[in-house]
Amino acid sequence: MQAQNMSDIIESYLKTILEQQRQVEIRRAEIAERFNCVPSQINYVINTRFTPQRGYVVESKRGGGGYIRIVKAQLRDDQTSLSVMRANVPSRLRERDAQAMTQQLFDAQIISQETGNAMLSAMSHRTLNLADTRLEEMLRARMFRALLDSLRFE
Known part of the structure; x- marks a missing residue:
């Protein structure tokens, strides 16, 4: 252990x-x-x-x-929590912060485990695999914001 x-x-x-x-x-x-x-x-x-x-x-x-x-923080409803979360996504998003935010969406029952795992896979360093860490973090932030936007309209 x-x-x-x-x-x-x-x-x-x-x-x-x-x-x-x-x-x-x-x-x-x-x-x-x-x-x-x-x-x-x-x-x-x-x-x-x-x-x-x-x-x-x-x-x-x-x-x-x-x-x-x-x-x-107490989550009020899906729309409010998604809006607050989106407003707090930085311009550069580290992988561990994306993981924590994805877990928060799962814990609040906004996304399923399958959706969360797909998000984590798409935003992982292994998938993005960019030599420029700054560019990778910027791309991850854009991807996460796009995901949050798509959740608002489901």
Whole structure:
């Protein structure tokens, strides 16, 4: 069995809390102390694992009484969630972000497993196979937006 890295452990901890309540407020230093890591590790986890593309809203307040609030976005209906997701597709989309967004569509029962797998296959690095990473990410973003547009009219 593969050992989890610290980022995975912190992510799992925060997601466990979010399963029980819609939002969590943390203090970066307290979480870093709890997991015996540097506070920048907490920033990394929040910035890469709790993004709008993955269905989270992050708010922060700096200062002595500061906090980081992570909120699991509630999907209202298919049209709203598709519009919000489309608005948050960046001009360049990394493969792992496309995977996370596709999973979010599946979890919300907007797409079937077969559709999700087809999307993942079409947008994979293996399929696109472009030497220019920037161009590949731009193409993936265009493909994902086109897919979201097609879902709105089904």
